[in-house]
Amino acid sequence: MHQPFMHRCLALAEQGRGKTGINPMVGAVLVRPAGRVKSEKWKVENELIIGEGYHQAFGGSHAELQLFEKLDPTSPLRLRGAGQKISSSDILYVSLEPCCHSHKKTPPCAQMLIEKGIKNIVIGMQDPNPEVAGKGIELLRSNDVNVSIAFALTADCLRLNRGFVSLMTKGRPWITLKQARTTDGRIANDEGSPLRITSKTQDEWSHSKLRAKHDAILVGIGTVLRDDPELTVRYTDNPPEIFRIILDASLQIPLTARVVRRGTIVIASSPDQKKIKELENRGVRVLTVPQKSSIFDWNTLWKLLITPESDFYGISSILVEGGAKTWEIFRKAGMVDEEVTLLG
Numbered sequence: 001m002h003q004p005f006m007h008r009c010l011a012l013a014e015q016g017r018g019k020t021g022i023n024p025m026v027g028a029v030l031v032r033p034a035g036r037v038k039s040e041k042w043k044v045e046n047e048l049i050i051g052e053g054y055h056q057a058f059g060g061s062h063a064e065l066q067l068f069e070k071l072d073p074t075s076p077l078r079l080r081g082a083g084q085k086i087s088s089s090d091i092l093y094v095s096l097e098p099c100c101h102s103h104k105k106t107p108p109c110a111q112m113l114i115e116k117g118i119k120n121i122v123i124g125m126q127d128p129n130p131e132v133a134g135k136g137i138e139l140l141r142s143n144d145v146n147v148s149i150a151f152a153l154t155a156d157c158l159r160l161n162r163g164f165v166s167l168m169t170k171g172r173p174w175i176t177l178k179q180a181r182t183t184d185g186r187i188a189n190d191e192g193s194p195l196r197i198t199s200k201t202q203d204e205w206s207h208s209k210l211r212a213k214h215d216a217i218l219v220g221i222g223t224v225l226r227d228d229p230e231l232t233v234r235y236t237d238n239p240p241e242i243f244r245i246i247l248d249a250s251l252q253i254p255l256t257a258r259v260v261r262r263g264t265i266v267i268a269s270s271p272d273q274k275k276i277k278e279l280e281n282r283g284v285r286v287l288t289v290p291q292k293s294s295i296f297d298w299n300t301l302w303k304l305l306i307t308p309e310s311d312f313y314g315i316s317s318i319l320v321e322g323g324a325k326t327w328e329i330f331r332k333a334g335m336v337d338e339e340v341t342l343l344g
């Protein structure tokens, strides 16, 4: 019975993709047993959704708070359940355990839910953030709130927030390594020029299911010099803006490369201030990372990429698209969570 509501939470949470930075994507719905609100529009199976919310942007209201902001009858955002009093039979579904720690911008959600009179909560997964990690559930239960976990959908919730979970458990973004190769093992033409490997269907799939589901695409400088790729999300409706990360220690990147534009982050060790300025003037962010045995120091690299700064909210998932040297370096360092190979 939890499934349609938790699926709705996940669909709402997904709307925050690309905007929540290092924060999780979270959705929440408030459900009332059938017959108490007279609108077929809100009916899901035998019950009714009377309020919805999701975490829309880094530093913004959490999903639960947004839901209640919309329920406020004076709010311009209000849903049709607005102004309804919370009943003890209402059930709040939320894809992630409500937080119990104070934030600069938002109050702890568990405390707010207790004060609002919520008596039944179904959550999708426990929060992996050590500051929460079950304490939100404990606080709710010790205040006579029934809390259950929709275990059947926990895997879906974990999958949605694999970037956030990786940040909390490994201190680095989730990393998917993607390669396209021919059935005889080639990834490029013999002299290194790009080889058409994948079909249009495979391209559509990898843009909508891989690129659009990560915060950033990463390539080594060899790929930029050889292929001059765009590294954008295409072949899909409403493509999200995602970051491009180029590993280029000695700043070989040509200013005319297609990736030289806003949203691109070049990782370099070179002190060439003139080239750095020229790239920055074109909207590129250049991050200086020291190298150890010709490889960027991983700790410094991850720290810079996951630390929010002014309008940069951090990166929680990366799709490593190549080429061969870059895949090798990531594999050898154990910096791979999932691998996808497209055969053409």
Ligand SMILES: NC(=O)c1ccc[n+]([C@@H]2O[C@H](COP(=O)([O-])OP(=O)(O)OC[C@H]3O[C@@H](n4cnc5c(N)ncnc54)[C@H](OP(=O)(O)O)[C@@H]3O)[C@@H](O)[C@H]2O)c1
Residues within 6 Å of the ligand: 178, 179, 180, 181, 186, 187, 188, 189, 192, 193, 194, 195, 197, 219, 220, 221, 222, 223, 224, 226, 227, 247, 248, 249, 250, 294, 295, 296, 321, 322, 323, 324, 325, 326, 327, 329
């Ligand atoms: N079939 C596919 O899926 C696919 C995808 C992408 C590319 N490709 C092909 O792959 C070829 C390019 O591959 P490639 O192996 O020559 O080059 P590459 O992997 O694109 O770039 C390698 C370079 O990136 C830098 N680099 C990567 N990881 C680093 C790290 N952790 N720390 C420091 N530097 C790092 C190093 O540059 P420095 O020189 O600065 O040390 C390294 O030499 C092209 O022919 C392209 O067409 C195929």
